[in-house]
Amino acid sequence: MRVGRQNPHARETCPRTHDPPKTAPLSGSGLAKTFLLRLGQACVRADYPAKQRQAVAQMQRPKICSPMKNAPDTNSRIRLPSPRFRVMRSVQSGIQAAVAAALLSAPLVAATPGDWTAKDFSGSGQPGISSSGSRAAARVTIANDHQPAKAEIWHLALTSDISVTAGRAYEVAFTVKASEETAFEVLLQKAGEPYTTFAIRKVTAGPEPVPVQIVGTSPFSTSDKDPASLARIVLALGKAPAGAKLSFDNIKFREIPQNPAPARATVDFARRINPPLLSGFLLGLDVKDFLKGPPDDAMVTPLRPKHWRVRSEWAERVAGWGAKPIVLCSEGRYPPAAAPWSDGYKFWREHVTGLAKKHGSAVVYDIWNEPDMGSFFLDWPDATFEKFLETFKEAHNAIRAEVPDAVISGPSLSASYPPYRLRQFLEFCKANKLTVQALALHMLDRDDVGLDAMKAEIARIRTEFIGNPQFAPVGVREIHVNEYAAPGDPSYRPASILAILAAMEESGVTAACRSCWDHPDAPGINSGFDGTLDGLLTHDTRQPRSVWWAYKWYAETEAGRVSATSSNPSLVVMASAGPRDSQPPAAAQILLASKGADGAARTLSGVSVQLLNLGALPFVRPDTKQLQARIERISFVPPGTQAVTAPELVKENLVVPVVRGAASLSSLTLAPSDVLRITLQAN
Template identity: 25%
Template structure:
């Protein structure tokens, strides 16, 4: 959970226990492999896209007013989990309802008033153990629920909180005790007689006071596949005692807790105990040491294909800082998005209907959704291992989305989301119309950095402009992209040179993504030499053939990126002298990678 004490103390203990699987499940970060081919079948529906993963554990101010709607609404938050954290609540008040508890209740009400209403209509999960004050670091003399077999004070606490929140008229969900299998939160033993006294009492009190409330649990830190006996004991007792929760809630914080696998294992364990399927909440996900865009994209892609009903990002910056669990970073101009925010923003655009994909190839996960009302298909791609290199996405079944094809074309935009804070916008690395004549298209992308996430947007064709001609002027030197000595020989390496009106500096950007020089029989295209996708690949001229290494995207920030590699057209070494070679290089925002066609 989000307490500083949990993150600094318990994280070490649980990390050691789970780290044994890292070598098996996680490859070397940044490992480059052979091209990965991914598939999306637009004709094969996989159910509604419900945004599983668009939830948060804390990460807003206590009064719920920050972050602003401008930063929160685009994420379509659908679940929120909190329990105060500004006081020790019931413990601080001497185990009665006093000002410390009232402060927390006021916070819960303020947050719920915002988040359970439109446009969010989120499930609000109250962490009762946090309201009680047991969020890690409580004193050794703390009285725990049902100590010495006496549950009366605990029953009063649960009844008072549930009744007070019921009277607000807002829908409430209750998470009874967070991570009882971690002893800094619950010191009386998991699945001990006292634990079950605590659990059963809380369930019965909530159901008596507010029958409409949703109860979630057990909120174990460990998944069923990691501690099957623990889960088996808990399920057997709660079934027999008639205190099963309405939703199953658990964490997916281990390295690596795959939401698809964990969800399947949990439902199988329910079935083995004769328990029908229940809604499931992954109420904390993504490990503390894997807070990168590629990892978040992987989790979101997997959650979209899992059996979970909702999922909430864990908070490793806990708890009342309005950074949306680390998706925002504070600057002189206030809170600003990071690469993590943009990754979740793209996933939030996955509205409409999920479609079948290749799921996971190696460590690369992909999910996609089509939305005829919005006239778009949105795809999210993330590699859990930090793989870099060439990747392709084949979209089949275009006949099932006739609204996506215009004049025989589909418009494709590929966005790279780097691990960067702040990040003003994703980098468009490929954008052009592609022919849908064959009923499918294959979109190339090149994963440049280990922590990159990628998104692909398909929209109706015909959004590209016509031919545009002029000199390509470098922002760094004010010199122009130049074919030395006005050569027309294939393989001639390009350079920058003082601008003039010669034909060897006049470039034409075509609707299909080419940048060509000269005309007629001498027409040549800007070409990544030998189809290279590595830093330092030479920019040359070559007879036009329509290959991906001759297709270029002119981006709003002035960069020009190659369709095959995603690399930027770059003046080598950021030099400004006449004759400096022009190459391809990882995009870095430098002025030597910005160009103007004029």
């Protein structure tokens, strides 16, 4: 699909202030057109002074891998906004920097014509960005006098127009690195009012390349005949630090195939597996009465929690439910309270020593929460990540002095952590002879972060750190994702939760804790402190929501997990044969979920389930000719915050013929983000 070349931003206004921006499209021949964008007032230099134009014209264009004309489309489709690009898998062209204002007198490196446009909404008159871009890459330099503290995230932005169709899913992927730690946002949104955003992700870049993936399903369609209907990719850079240089490479935009082949699940009851049950929570109790207030045991026990990240005073209660407490040593000691180093770490050491004496080896010690975030650490005026490392060392040594075999986790970075911080943390631990049994991270703060990207990141961590002999002295044995699930309705999609849990199981995560956010239907009420189990229960009546049932069904697969695979990445499958020696023999169950955690959930029709080696089930005899099946459904009705008293019964007493130890079910349908449970038992 192609888009006309009219400027779709001519009448655009800031999504928040409705002030018109100054824009400068990166297109044209060579560098006849480039720009300087001022923070607040765009200073567009469409033509450089004659001397500079002459210098640019004399430069040789770098070798660039640009889209080949008439290249065959042998891979997934890429939708590109310009008529000069064909639909193909990726665009491999390169780009060099258009340097900051102070360097305008120097020759510029030649660049390909680009489709990125600079935008500014702030009006301060300060130089903001110099940049140039192609469809596949961009280089950005933030001016030295840019003031990120006074800018909103959208006040400096690069955008690129795209074409979308309502109801279809799209993916943008790229790698980014920055000269210094830089936070920004990536959005997929409508180019004009009301600026409908259908995917968003926060990213923190640093010196090491960071892979970024964002996926969303568009609720609207664009039109070649109506420039105002265009969609766009947005790189929102208003909070980037002054002087930062960013490189965006290998930018790809594609439509995710809409009509894959009918999904087929295969369950082999003879192949037992033993993944850890990743049922865990963050806080989630009633802060006013955490020892005996809500949630009730009847709401917790069926979920079989294995880990619970809590304040010290809550540890006893969650241990009573069978969970291993992960004690937040830093809880309640965030800015603007006194910084740990303000008295030479004296109070901090005493505090942590008291925790170690109280809990001994009965808990996991999580020393600090999200030290890469302002509200939890960096808002102290003199705070740095290096100060966090010293804070971690003081706590580590205090714990080890009291409990030598204590399990310590860290660094518990935010979901947008820059990868180089992990290396910095582990190198510090090694140099200071610190031992950390669990490498703790936060992941999936937005549901548009692809699960494949999460699995790739965990695989990278295993290769670069856990499996690297260089870091063996640190003693990392486990990976803890002690916060996951995005705010808003992503946290309330039953299939999204099962997809995330399945991906973490596959990646070998040992412990996981669901994050807590404000209830979507009760802004300002945080689900971590009102006894609702991180929002699994309604905020007012504490009744189960649909996602509570998803966690319950997941917990019930713990005994006798068996191999379950899917032919379609949109279908998540889990299965359990039940305990081998249960009396009477337990029923087997299969969970099917229409994956929504990547933002691209869709209706799956014609789903089939192949059941192999049924003779491994304790209730199946050699002469068994048929089984009985019961099918139930958990539906997702946006925003997912309604009470659900029980799953929906789809079919009961369904006869399933058994032939030579195998059986099948067919013609199943799952709506987006729904979960089906199939229960098998003797007929």
